[in-house]
Amino acid sequence: MGTMDESGLCVSECSRCPALVDSRSRIVNGTGPEDADMLFVGEGPGAQEDSEGEPFVGRSGSVLDDGLRSVGLIREDVRITNCVRCRPPENRDPTTEELENCRGYLEREIDLLDPEIIVTLGKVPSEHLLGRSVAVTKEAGSIEEVRIDGTPRRVLLCVHPAATLYDRSQEDTFTEALERAASLAGVDGSDGGSGQTRLDGF
């Protein structure tokens, strides 16, 4: 079915989703420290991510990087992953079956990381991890405790970074959710990103 590397975090081979095997150029695994306190979960790789092999490196990634900086973090401080690791054709949403096929990899990543807070970026990851329908614009910034693979996890809902590109009014919603996540993970963003690069030890 699928093959993981030694860390258990990276899928090196998988052919569970025929349509995604056709559309991907590579599997895009999560990135960031293996002991990060914050885990961001997106929907799935887009064209740029598929081409570079890293999550959130396109326009959405720039928005995420800017948002992180505004709360005193940089990308290297956090872990970033997706619900599905292969780019869906024409950037369509992943199907329920594709989400389920990839779920075990995500659960494994969450289990190994054991983050303080999981931030879901957009409707798809929010609904996937909460197991219910989510009005993400309305619910952004709220926190829910949810069992993931049997373990209670704190999940903070957030709009997708791309939403701020189409609707400027969502910028504040996005930044406020990141502020809340940073404070829950023990980061005080008051230094505006200058110097604070670790979540622990401060």
Ligand code: URA
């Ligand atoms: N959007 C996502 O949901 N994930 C990515 O990796 C990039 C854009």
